Amino acid sequence: MAEPTDDEAAAAEWAAMMEKEDAGGAEDGGAEGDDAGGAPAAPGKSTRILNQDEIDSLLGFENDGDGDKDRSGIRAIINSALVSYERLPMLDIVFDRLVRLLTTSLRNFTSDNVEVSLDSITSIRFGDYLNSIPLPAIISVFRAEEWDNYGLVMVDSSLIYSIVDVLLGGRRGTAAMRIEGRPYTTIERNLVERMVAVVLTDMSSAFEPLSPVQFLYDRIETNPRFATIARSANAAIMVRLRIDMEDRGGKLEILLPYATLEPVRELLLQMFMGEKFGRDSIWENHLATQLWATEVEIEAVLDEQVMMLSEVMALEVGTTIMLNSAPDSSIMLRCGEVDIVTGRMGRAGGRVAVRVDRVLRGPGAQSQNQSPGQSQG
Structure with missing residues (x-):
């Protein structure tokens, strides 16, 4: 048998190396593939x-x-x-105040031990919120009178049945019974309406130190489609409150569109109550005082004429310029380029005076006509 040449030996050695690498790679890959499923x-x-x-x-x-x-x-x-969320720090303070007020009011309303807690304040699109409301639920539409816009208060089923059970004398220590698959009765709607009125009154009190506003109950809806108060893409603030009455309770959500909060947006951007955003009231008062004491120069304009440049250049000492103004003509008093008042020229004692007939600047300037003798300049 002939001995293999150098080329054949190199080829055989190369093939053996490739088989060894293929066997090792298949073993590793199979183990990892089996682990990953x-x-x-x-x-x-x-x-x-x-x-x-x-x-x-x-x-x-x-x-x-x-x-x-x-x-x-x-x-x-x-x-x-998806939602452009603008941080409104003052809202946290307002709704913390609402939690304290609501705890006391609901205790008086239910004559039971009520605990109110603030779960979250988040930003959400209005359409997404309506789609996320679990049904059945009662949605109360209210109006912010001074802001001329609307908001929503959503009461979930657990809280509705708990309130009805507490107000109608249900036993303590037992969970409220939930009956699914039926609409809310008139009694249930009326009791929830009374609770929403308590919430809106306390919310008005919570906003009182920031901006006086009155939240008025408008209507109750059970279908989210009929509670549309803004466009679906509009952003809104959603405040979620948790109300616990011993072993009963539920969630109450308040939705305020950004359009509703726009009239008080600058106030809600404050970090603390009364923030002036860099304004110095002492400096402002000092400036106002100095402005009132400032002396200004007032000119009495007897007449105005338009002359050609050649006529002006021809003026010499002794030239007489005729004014189209009689002794009883109206005189304009002017400060810089601003017309102030009009009057008639006369003499008071040994001085030339102007009796003011009409004020041209300031409040009521168009209707203010003074009779001769009221003021003199």
């Missing part, structure tokens, strides 16, 4: 296949709870630009 990896290449839980985590769909939804992954990045 996917198909085996290609020979000679180490790959990592994501399982379904890892894909959901990357996209932001792994959380089913209301509080953690849309807060992670690519979904959170997309949804972060």
